[in-house]
Amino acid sequence: MKKLLYQFDTDALPSVFDNVVGYDGGADHISAYGGVNAKNVGGLVEGAIFTRGLKDKKNTAIFIGGGNMVEGESVLAAVRKKFFAKFRVSVMFDCNGSNTTASAAVAWLAHGRSLAGKRAVVLGGSGPVGQRAAVLLAREGAEVAITGRKRDIVQAACDSIHARFGTVAEAVEAPTNAERGAAIAGAQIVLATGASGVTLLDEKQWQDSAALELIADANASPPAGIEGVGQNDRGFLKHGKILYGSLGLGALKLALHRACVSRLFEQNDLLLDAEEIYAIAKTMVG
DSSP: OOOEEEEEESSSSOOHHHHHHHHHTTOSEEEEESSOOTTTSHHHHHHHHSSSOGGGGGGEEEEEEOSOHHHHHHHHHHHHHHOBTTBOOEEEEOGGGHHHHHHHHHHHHHTTSOOTTOEEEEETTTSHHHHHHHHHHHHTTOEEEEEESSHHHHHHHHHHHHHHHOOOOEEEEOOSHHHHHHHTTTOSEEEEOOOTTOOOBOHHHHTTOSSOOEEEEOOOSSSOSBTTOOTTOEEEEETTEEEEOHHHHHHHHHHHHHHHHHHHTTOSSOEEOHHHHHHHHHHHOO
16 A cells, blocks of 8 residues: 655645655655645644555655744644544654754754753744744753843744743844844853854854853855855764754655655554654664
């Protein structure tokens, strides 16, 4: 029986990236739908849960993506609301690559070391990846701060992750490199998750920091989100700090995404969200 993956994307055009990785993860066929929201997803879910017998339902799965985390979570809630008794299929939630990218980054940062009690600053962290990374860093025991250009947006992100996960993060308004440099004072961990094409921190702002131990940059498009971090860095030592670049993290992110898709077809009642995906990432890092 063919493994069918239904890709529900909140954006008008469904992600080609997610589609390709879905096939690489073992799906035999992917039906990708754009413009999916909480109101129109119901019929799609019913089609997925009613068409195969119990022993064959594991061969149908749902992937929820798109650039808007809030809309995506509403879609996830609507999908789960349609499930009942044995009428359900496995679901993976990864809006904007949030869970897989954040999990890969934090898994590397936590690999072989404890993050408990360390201060972690997520630069440009109000977006999907930054929010998920903040949650995972906090789960590792770090004290987390999120920076952004506008306080109300950063505070809203902190409020959102507190409501969803019970995680506390400090909101820091830091619209300039100088202010972001001040925000990382005393921090042991810095992770950049800002928009592509924007350098959030200059090398001179972190190279002489006595406190900093770990630096990661999730920005895959030049210029680097943190100047001085190479795209291929993976545990590279520079200025006494351990560096991870976007491609250094990306290998795990892609492998993790594929592994999660593969797991969807092992049973019909699996939910892969932030914490579940991170748990898988920790078994794959190294």
